Amino acid sequence: MGEASGERPDHVVGVGPWQGPWPLDDDGELDARFDPELLRDGDRRNVEDRFRYWRHDAIVRHLDESRHDFHVAVENWEHDFNIGSVIRTANAFNAKAFHIVGRRRWNRRGAMVTDRYQHEMHHPSVDDLLMWAATAGPADAAGNATRIPVYAIDNVAGSVPLETFDLPRHCVLLFGQEGPGVSAEALEKADIVLDIAQFGSTRSINAGAAAAVTMHAWIRRHVFGQRIGE
Structure with a gap:
């Protein structure tokens, strides 16, 4: 997974814009789990790091499985x-x-x-x-x-x-x-x-x-x- 740009101070929630190539699926398209706006602008939501940049509906579907x-x-x-x-x-x-x-x-x-x-x-x-x-x-x-x-x-x-x-x-x-x-x-x-x-x-x-x-x-x-x- 790519990394956010710059340092992340303790008081700042989330991560900045995605760095590096965007995550793609096997067909070379953007992985459906990811939100292009979050990848572009950063993700400041109250979610675990494993769900950073994910679409809201993708997170819910993943949670529904367990x-x-x-x-x-x-x-x-x-x-x-x-x-x-x-x-x-x-x-x-x-x-x-x-x-x-x-x-x-x-x-x-x-x-x-x-x-x-x-x-x-x-x-x-x-x-x-x-x-x-x-x-x-x-x-x-x-x-x-x-x-x-x-x-x-x-x-x-x-x-x-x-x-x-x-x-x-x-x-x-x-x-x-x-x-x-x-x-x-x-x-x-x-x-x-x-x-x-x-x-x-x-x-x-x-x-x-x-x-x-x-x-x-x-x-x-x-x-x-x-x-x-x-």
């Missing part, structure tokens, strides 16, 4: 800024899709444009999310769609420790908002409510941090094969 089998859902009743942070983490771990429950419009600033590289679904209510999950799983032996369990994440009475719970491959991880947490309806209707162990004085950790811990628990289990008790 998306993980967990979904991330966030309740959106108060336009919480932390929703963007949750979605950004879902992108980092290449979640299958992210779901917004409640208001369709959500605060995207914290996502830093990473939502453009994922698949977004909207559900007006918790019941709508559960209805979707009822037939969103992989097909069974008879060819029928199966159900995906929905797990709410909140440290409330009766919740189960995330650290000792074996997350299945196919699931929906449901997060609430900063402050109120997961809604009472979601806590009641979720398959299980999971909590994250805490050892300090605060009642709860930031919603974005809780999402990152939970998604990484799934990654450790299903990408690195670390089962509970290992």
Whole structure:
């Protein structure tokens, strides 16, 4: 791959214009993954270096080939800024899709444009999310769609420790908002409510941090094969 021109100071995001011959395919045409404008002007987007100069749709197609089998859902009743942070983490771990429950419009600033590289679904209510999950799983032996369990994440009475719970491959991880947490309806209707162990004085950790811990628990289990008790 060609290199950007000049030095890249730490505070500058991305790379400058492509240096050297442009990347071509076997027919001598510009490789379809690459965007000629980005090659000409430089790429300052919030993407990994392996995706520099790639077209947006090419990046999405590449991610689709390896998306993980967990979904991330966030309740959106108060336009919480932390929703963007949750979605950004879902992108980092290449979640299958992210779901917004409640208001369709959500605060995207914290996502830093990473939502453009994922698949977004909207559900007006918790019941709508559960209805979707009822037939969103992989097909069974008879060819029928199966159900995906929905797990709410909140440290409330009766919740189960995330650290000792074996997350299945196919699931929906449901997060609430900063402050109120997961809604009472979601806590009641979720398959299980999971909590994250805490050892300090605060009642709860930031919603974005809780999402990152939970998604990484799934990654450790299903990408690195670390089962509970290992």
